[in-house]
Amino acid sequence: MHRHGNFSLTCAILLITYFSLPSSATTATHSNVTELILAIGGERTEGYDPTLGWGRYGSPLFQSTLLKRDAKLNIIGDLAFNWELSEDKKVWKISLRKDVHFSDKTPLTAEDVVYTFNTAAKSGGKVDLTLLDRAEVVDTHTVRFYLKKPQVTFIQRMITLGIVPKHLHGPDYGRKPIGSGPFTLVQWNEGQQMVVAANPLYYGNKPAFDKITFLFVNEDTAFAAAKAGKIHMAAVPQTFAVQKIDGMHLHAVPSVDNRGIMFPALPKQDKKSDEGYPIGNDVTADKAIRRAINYAIDRKALVAGILENYGSPAYGVVDGLPWDQKSGHITDNDLKKAQKILQDAGWRDTDQDGVVEKDGLKAEFTLVYPANDSIRQALALASADMAAQVGIRIEILGKSWDDIPQYKHSNAILFGWGSHDPTEMYNLYYSKKAGQEYFNCGYYANKTVDNHLDAAMTASTFEDSLPHWQAAQWDGETGFMPPGDAAWAWLVNLTHTYFVNDCLNIGDSQMEPHGHGWPITANIETWKWGCP
Amino acid sequence: MSVIQWIARFFLAKSLRFVILATAVAILSFTLVSFSPIDPIRAYVGTDMLTISSEQRELISKRWGLDQPALTRLFLWFKQIASGNLGHSMIFDEPVSKVIAKRFTTSLMLMALAWTLSGVLGFIFGSLAGIYKDSFLDRIIRWYAYTLASTPAFWIGLILLTTFSVSMDLFPICCARPPGIGPDEVTIWNHLHHLLLPAATLSVIGVANITLHTREKMIDSMQSDYALYAHAIGDNTFGIGIFHGLRNAVLPAITLQFATLGELFGGSVLAEQVFSYPGLGQATVLAGTRGDVPLLMGIVLFSCFFVYCGNTLADLIYTWIDPRMRKEVG
Numbered sequence: 001m002h003r004h005g006n007f008s009l010t011c012a013i014l015l016i017t018y019f020s021l022p023s024s025a026t027t028a029t030h031s032n033v034t035e036l037i038l039a040i041g042g043e044r045t046e047g048y049d050p051t052l053g054w055g056r057y058g059s060p061l062f063q064s065t066l067l068k069r070d071a072k073l074n075i076i077g078d079l080a081f082n083w084e085l086s087e088d089k090k091v092w093k094i095s096l097r098k099d100v101h102f103s104d105k106t107p108l109t110a111e112d113v114v115y116t117f118n119t120a121a122k123s124g125g126k127v128d129l130t131l132l133d134r135a136e137v138v139d140t141h142t143v144r145f146y147l148k149k150p151q152v153t154f155i156q157r158m159i160t161l162g163i164v165p166k167h168l169h170g171p172d173y174g175r176k177p178i179g180s181g182p183f184t185l186v187q188w189n190e191g192q193q194m195v196v197a198a199n200p201l202y203y204g205n206k207p208a209f210d211k212i213t214f215l216f217v218n219e220d221t222a223f224a225a226a227k228a229g230k231i232h233m234a235a236v237p238q239t240f241a242v243q244k245i246d247g248m249h250l251h252a253v254p255s256v257d258n259r260g261i262m263f264p265a266l267p268k269q270d271k272k273s274d275e276g277y278p279i280g281n282d283v284t285a286d287k288a289i290r291r292a293i294n295y296a297i298d299r300k301a302l303v304a305g306i307l308e309n310y311g312s313p314a315y316g317v318v319d320g321l322p323w324d325q326k327s328g329h330i331t332d333n334d335l336k337k338a339q340k341i342l343q344d345a346g347w348r349d350t351d352q353d354g355v356v357e358k359d360g361l362k363a364e365f366t367l368v369y370p371a372n373d374s375i376r377q378a379l380a381l382a383s384a385d386m387a388a389q390v391g392i393r394i395e396i397l398g399k400s401w402d403d404i405p406q407y408k409h410s411n412a413i414l415f416g417w418g419s420h421d422p423t424e425m426y427n428l429y430y431s432k433k434a435g436q437e438y439f440n441c442g443y444y445a446n447k448t449v450d451n452h453l454d455a456a457m458t459a460s461t462f463e464d465s466l467p468h469w470q471a472a473q474w475d476g477e478t479g480f481m482p483p484g485d486a487a488w489a490w491l492v493n494l495t496h497t498y499f500v501n502d503c504l505n506i507g508d509s510q511m512e513p514h515g516h517g518w519p520i521t522a523n524i525e526t527w528k529w530g531c532p
Numbered sequence: 533m534s535v536i537q538w539i540a541r542f543f544l545a546k547s548l549r550f551v552i553l554a555t556a557v558a559i560l561s562f563t564l565v566s567f568s569p570i571d572p573i574r575a576y577v578g579t580d581m582l583t584i585s586s587e588q589r590e591l592i593s594k595r596w597g598l599d600q601p602a603l604t605r606l607f608l609w610f611k612q613i614a615s616g617n618l619g620h621s622m623i624f625d626e627p628v629s630k631v632i633a634k635r636f637t638t639s640l641m642l643m644a645l646a647w648t649l650s651g652v653l654g655f656i657f658g659s660l661a662g663i664y665k666d667s668f669l670d671r672i673i674r675w676y677a678y679t680l681a682s683t684p685a686f687w688i689g690l691i692l693l694t695t696f697s698v699s700m701d702l703f704p705i706c707c708a709r710p711p712g713i714g715p716d717e718v719t720i721w722n723h724l725h726h727l728l729l730p731a732a733t734l735s736v737i738g739v740a741n742i743t744l745h746t747r748e749k750m751i752d753s754m755q756s757d758y759a760l761y762a763h764a765i766g767d768n769t770f771g772i773g774i775f776h777g778l779r780n781a782v783l784p785a786i787t788l789q790f791a792t793l794g795e796l797f798g799g800s801v802l803a804e805q806v807f808s809y810p811g812l813g814q815a816t817v818l819a820g821t822r823g824d825v826p827l828l829m830g831i832v833l834f835s836c837f838f839v840y841c842g843n844t845l846a847d848l849i850y851t852w853i854d855p856r857m858r859k860e861v862g
Contacts, residue, residue, distance in 0.1 A: 125595075130587040402571075438581050439582065
């Protein structure tokens, strides 16, 4: 959920006007470059402490994690060479590599791992370890995690939580991070830049660059700096990606950074939510309306028209991830099918006003979008036009994020999510999560879906959980995807766009989550220099 | 009454007034902030909203003391202030005093340069325009001042940025220092190079105001009886301006110059945003948009103190420049 003011838009427009002028700066394409300057965001104002949430996406740079995901998002070992779950699925046993040192030369042992997990569980940061009962040392290189209840997504914590040295961790650790990762912190000028150097003690393959500088500037400035040939990589919005920069190419990374319409699944209720907001919408509560919209929308046109083709059609919340249910992807832009669904359910335009009715109820509702996000505004407008073709009238309404909560249970909302953690999907569709924060805003409930989600959560390995996650989306008979209950109408996945120096080879990038910028660093230790 | 007694009374009165002012400002801003719809936890969690459970949310709110009612928090905050502790910033995870100290040292150079620039330029332009009223020079200066007065500072910033940094490549595009350079390698010229455009932008706020006020006052002096007399005994216009007009014209300039300290603070928020200059202005924006109440309150108190000191200084300088004022105070 990014907040961009009109101010930054003005900046962008003014800057772009000037970009048409030729730049006199020399581009940084020398041979044998060992120092990089990147503008891809990544500043954490509160510091680089993994126990408070640093490193959940991309590379944790200074620390290393027990497990990690490869370019195809398969889970592979990093600090851990063996990991197994007990019969009752409540105890993880992790065996650690023995050759790992922190950059202060002290060895990384089970003590540090246990300290990191126990500290993160209590610290009240962005690491949710409320599931962890306790972590225990078995011997110098073996640890056990005891869970309060079985939950397969705990493995996500092992993938994202960087291990900190017990003897150095304290209140100012975030500003002096020491760890076992591929890089060490040289300096951090807050609000400006961070300089890191390759860690000579790193146990993995040595990074090809001695020094990397991360500039913390906004996208407009990053683009201007790239244009001036001052940096090797810039994360830019899709609207800038159509431009050309000498000596740089566009690196487009597919993502699950998705946008879609959430529908209230309950009819109007008398009672209000715990936060005091109204619940339910009589029109969107009808499955036929939700399905008709899903089939009527032309997602390819949205991608071409709004995202400059830097995106892909979205049919579910986890498109392209290993737990995506491909059979739930529908053929859209099918007005006939949409009309038939409405007719079969009894929706007919009896008064010839272009909007279908059923028992005196007109098929019209409001779609709320965050007013400061021009892409979501365009998506809302275009979707409303497409739904109008089958006789569903959608009013669109722009509101600030601070206002949206009061609308979230009784109106359709244009949300955007996308995570490498299936917990997100669980929270969006699990019936008991209804009404809390932004979890299951529509009060969607389907017993079969709940059962599949439960089965996935309590699977014995992450691989075993995949078919259950898929079945929850669409098991051939029901599910929350469009062929089933069509709880949401997912519209598009964004493609994240980066300008990269022609000589910088960054390999295959992971499919990225909601964040644009830092996730590109997931494989930063393998980046190489070499001009084609 | 001796001078020492006078000074003691002056400072005692001023300090008492500051405490009252600061308390009022603190209560007012806390009330405003508590009406803000921004939920700091939601702002902190951001896009991870869906993978953070409600139990974890409770942990976060406990860490920040948000589980207490607002009045209790205000009371605790006052208690902290009384013991000289400004509190702990939520978004920087550091003591507020440390954040302000760090950020203010970066902003100070920017603000000092801008402030001096606007004061000196404004006063020179205003005096010249006043002395040579209705001349070609006066018209140019007035045109310049009116243009600046009706132009938002951030817009000037953008124009300067696009002209001098992007297309002419004379100045850096952002930040307070060149990228990838260690703290030992940064020279004073690096600093100035990065400072000049933001400082020029920020000075725009003051220049027009001071120019136009100084000009008016100068015209008054130039049309006074003593100026006429000086003319009669053969002084030239420039000499009359310098020897008879300047002292009169400088008073409104000083008032304005010190009164703009508050605006300088406000202006630095915009200028720092345009030039990605990591000063106190940027920290203020962050604190506001992410609901970091302790930091925001700390900055409010600090800027209140800063502006108050500025105005006190102006009071003292008056008495030094204008003997008539000394008599009144005495």
